[in-house]
Amino acid sequence: MYKVIRNTKYDYIGQSYSSSYPNLHKYPATMLPQIGIDVLKELNISDGRLLDPYCGSGSSFASGLECGIKEMYGCDINPLAVLLSRVKFTKISTDKLLETRKVFRDNLYDFIKNECNVETLPRPQITNIDFWFSKEVADNLTMIKYFIDNIKDSDIKSFFLLPFSETVRECSYYSRKI
Ligand SMILES: C[S@@+](CC[C@H](N)C(=O)[O-])C[C@H]1O[C@@H](n2cnc3c(N)ncnc32)[C@H](O)[C@@H]1O
Incomplete structure (x- = not known):
C-alpha cells in the first residue's frame, strides 16, 4: 500500500497553458508544462533524451527544453498533435x-x-x-x-x-x- 500525500504545490491553481506559453492551437487534455518542469527539477534531470510516445500538443517538450534537455522524440496517433508539436519546436528563420x-x-x-x-x-x-x-x-x-x-x-x-x-x-x- 502506498501512502497518499497531498502536496498543494502541484495544484497549479490559476495557471493555464497560455499563462506561460503561446497557445498556437487548441488541443484537448493539454498538460501544463509547469508540471513537467517541476517534476524534472525534482528528479534532477537536466540532460539526456526525452521520449513522449503520446506527445499531444508537446507540453512535455516545453518542459524538457526549459530544463536543458536538447534531444527529444515524440509520436502521437493524431496527425494534428504531430503537426502541432513539430511546428512548436522547429526553428524557422x-x-x-x-x-x-x-x-x-x-x-x-x-x-x-x-x-x-x-x-x-x-x-x-x-x-x-x-x-x-x-x-x-x-x-x-x-x-x-x-x-x-x-x-x-x-x-x-x-x-x-x-x-x-x-x-x-x-x-x-x-x-x-x-
Ligand atoms: C492527454 S494527451 C497528451 C497530452 C500531452 N502531454 C500534452 O500536453 O498535450 C494523450 C495523447 O495520446 C494520444 N494517443 C492516444 N492513443 C494513442 C496511441 N495508441 N498511440 C499514440 N498516441 C496515442 C492522443 O492522440 C493524445 O494526443
Whole structure:
C-alpha cells in the first residue's frame, strides 16, 4: 500500500497553458508544462533524451527544453498533435517566414481579383462538406489551402497549416453552433 500525500504545490491553481506559453492551437487534455518542469527539477534531470510516445500538443517538450534537455522524440496517433508539436519546436528563420507571408498574400490577393478563379481549383474530397461549411467558406478555405500547398519549404508550410487548421474549425457550422 502506498501512502497518499497531498502536496498543494502541484495544484497549479490559476495557471493555464497560455499563462506561460503561446497557445498556437487548441488541443484537448493539454498538460501544463509547469508540471513537467517541476517534476524534472525534482528528479534532477537536466540532460539526456526525452521520449513522449503520446506527445499531444508537446507540453512535455516545453518542459524538457526549459530544463536543458536538447534531444527529444515524440509520436502521437493524431496527425494534428504531430503537426502541432513539430511546428512548436522547429526553428524557422523569421526573415524567410515574413517573405513567405508576403508572397502568399500577394498571390492570394491577385487570385481573388477574378472570382471565377476559385472554380478552377481542385476541391477537397470531404463527405458531406455542405454539412460543415457554406459554399462561400468552402471556396475561401480552398483558395487559402491551395496557396499553402504551394509553399516549397516544408517547415514553413507546416507553420502555415497550423493556423489554417484552427481557422477551418472556427469557421465551420460546428463552431458557430456551440
Ligand atoms: C492527454 S494527451 C497528451 C497530452 C500531452 N502531454 C500534452 O500536453 O498535450 C494523450 C495523447 O495520446 C494520444 N494517443 C492516444 N492513443 C494513442 C496511441 N495508441 N498511440 C499514440 N498516441 C496515442 C492522443 O492522440 C493524445 O494526443
